Amino acid sequence: MTSFQSGVDRDRVRELKNAEDARFAAAHSKSAALIERARAVMPNGVPMAWQVGSYHHLPMWIAEGRGTRLTDVDGNTYVDFNIADLSMFCGYAPEPLVRAVSEQMARGNQFLLPTEDAIVVSDELGRRWGVPKWQYTSSATHANTEAIRVARVATGREKVLMFEGKYHGHLDEALVELDADGRVVTEERGVPADTVGGTVLVPFNDVSALERALERRDIALVLTEPAITNNIGLLLPDEGFHAALRRLTSETGTLLAYDETHTHVVGAGGLVRQWALEPDLVVTGKSIAGGLPFGAWGMTDEIAEILVQRKGPDGERANLVATGGTIFGNALSMAAARAALLEILTPEAYAHTQRLGARLAGGMRASVEAHGLPWHVPHLGPRAGYTFQPAPIHTGAEGFAAADELLTRLIRVWLANRGVWEAIVGAGPVCGVPCSDADVDAYLEGWDSLLDALTA
Ligand SMILES: Cc1ncc(COP(=O)(O)O)c(C=O)c1O
Incomplete structure (x- = not known):
């Protein structure tokens, strides 16, 4: 069945997501052990109980961050494109x-x-x-x-x-x-x-x-x-x-x-x-x-x-x-x-992130068009996004109506399994100050491969 909003097959989304969730779980055994330990001392096993609700898979536990990259306790490394909900726009440990x-x-x-x-x-x-x-x-x-x-x-x-x-x-x-x-x-x-x-x-x-x-x-x-x-x-x-x-x-x-x-x-x-x-x-x-x-x-x-x-x-x-x-x-x-x-947060840093943001949004849009999907890719400075309808939204109600939670969660876990992290589901990627062209390439590669899989 093709979903009305997003133009992609619902069963396909579910099937891909189940496979990606399993792959994510297999790569995070140490995080899984930590959360089991943590449940004894924190509700849901995390410092803020809502953190668990943000993910369909278990949250990964972090060992360190440098520049644009996070490393979790299992040794997986990610380029962070949500930069902790923009709180780390300056990068990790600058x-x-x-x-x-x-x-x-x-x-x-x-x-x-x-x-x-x-x-x-x-x-x-x-x-x-x-x-x-x-x-x-x-x-x-x-x-x-x-x-x-x-x-x-x-x-x-x-x-x-x-x-x-x-x-x-x-x-x-x-x-x-x-x-x-x-x-x-x-x-x-x-x-x-x-x-x-x-x-x-x-x-x-x-x-x-x-x-x-x-x-x-x-x-x-x-x-x-x-x-x-x-x-x-x-x-x-x-x-x-x-x-x-x-x-x-x-x-x-x-x-x-x-x-x-x-x-x-x-x-x-x-x-x-x-x-x-x-x-x-x-x-x-x-x-x-x-x-x-x-x-x-x-x-x-x-x-x-x-x-x-x-x-x-x-x-x-x-x-x-x-x-x-x-x-x-x-x-x-x-x-x-x-x-x-x-x-x-210098003029040069802003110019750099704006350039990368434009590249990122342009690349995502080109991929959406190449795959014939009826999605809109908004762009604002260093930030890109995705709306599962062809036209931009004008109100919050339109935004809620265009949302597709399952698909959005698939996007995140798909990218995570390919070394790209977006903590806040559906927010859309942001290029932080240490972001590089190679990081943008990594995002676009992950994005393109997902759209390939969705439309195969
Ligand atoms: C626009 C806006 N205002 C305020 C806040 C709250 O920020 P904090 O969680 O640091 O209190 C947020 C957090 O996402 C936000 O996006």
């Missing part, structure tokens, strides 16, 4: 990061007091993104949490608007989705039921829906990625969408935050700079500090004023906004961010 982190560690990693690197990092983030003031957390999730809280204080409103298909981390407000009837519901267990009243979800690229939602003037913040990069592959904005978003948020007194945790990889200042967007707040993290725990949120001077504490007559400080954490903005993460920003 020399400037190893040096900066080792030197800082030797001097002390955390003081609950600032180090000068925080000024250098803030200067550099401000130069890149064009917003002048910055604050730090230990993850992008927490940076989004704090951006939302300060937006509530700034506007005197409580609700947040996000777009269907988004992912902004594991904060309650962002763990909601639309059900089949278009109602907002919690996405995972443990999220309080009343969270759904605080988040409004509308389709990306739908200006009328956005206008209707904002005209009630009860939304503090629109939080979005400039291009949606999670859950549904790659969803790009229609011409004029961001201009309409800026106009409508300004007209209704709503703040606008761009989450560039993933999209910063397109170049210095991310898509905000590349597309000349005008945010009130910017959020980033992950590879900005080379994958060390790090989150940052930038803001206008006006918003920063809300955080400025003024002393009362007895030296007391009032009007605190709910932000902060003991190890946020610590010396080690700041040293890592300084080294990553100034020595690794």
Whole structure:
């Protein structure tokens, strides 16, 4: 039977996947032994229980990573094209990061007091993104949490608007989705039921829906990625969408935050700079500090004023906004961010990854066409992707409808068995800074061989 969405035979996909899963298991006996041991001390035998659900096969356990390559405990080596969900865009163990982190560690990693690197990092983030003031957390999730809280204080409103298909981390407000009837519901267990009243979800690229939602003037913040990069592959904005978003948020007194945790990889200042967007707040993290725990949120001077504490007559400080954490903005993460920003995420590095990303997307597209498959291959800077329909998607709902979980999981295990790793299923490959033409060749070879097998 040919699947409606993807144009490939369902039974063939299942048959190939079963064979590839068995081949993967045979090559990972030491990982299998470790997970058995680990089940006694961790739910599902992994540090984060959900990690197991990400794979149909057992997760492999890692011995080390260098450059673009991972080696697992069984001695298998992979070129990593998901680079740990973009947190390792700088590569594994790049020399400037190893040096900066080792030197800082030797001097002390955390003081609950600032180090000068925080000024250098803030200067550099401000130069890149064009917003002048910055604050730090230990993850992008927490940076989004704090951006939302300060937006509530700034506007005197409580609700947040996000777009269907988004992912902004594991904060309650962002763990909601639309059900089949278009109602907002919690996405995972443990999220309080009343969270759904605080988040409004509308389709990306739908200006009328956005206008209707904002005209009630009860939304503090629109939080979005400039291009949606999670859950549904790659969803790009229609011409004029961001201009309409800026106009409508300004007209209704709503703040606008761009989450560039993933999209910063397109170049210095991310898509905000590349597309000349005008945010009130910017959020980033992950590879900005080379994958060390790090989150940052930038803001206008006006918003920063809300955080400025003024002393009362007895030296007391009032009007605190709910932000902060003991190890946020610590010396080690700041040293890592300084080294990553100034020595690794350079104009040359971005140009290199963009060139490889274009090559990768072009090669994947050519192969799709040569095999006569009705798939679309989106491209954004260093990143390519795959959508199992011929046209690009315009909304999250279209993305979910085009998804094919079995096929996506086959792609991953097929590539893994040929030395190419993509941790997040369906995300699409990304070329990190140490990526080479030979790495792109390896991906394209694996991709081409899969399409051969699918269409044989
Ligand atoms: C756009 C975006 N924002 C925020 C996050 C959360 O990042 P973290 O897991 O580092 O908190 C992610 C993670 O994938 C993301 O893709």
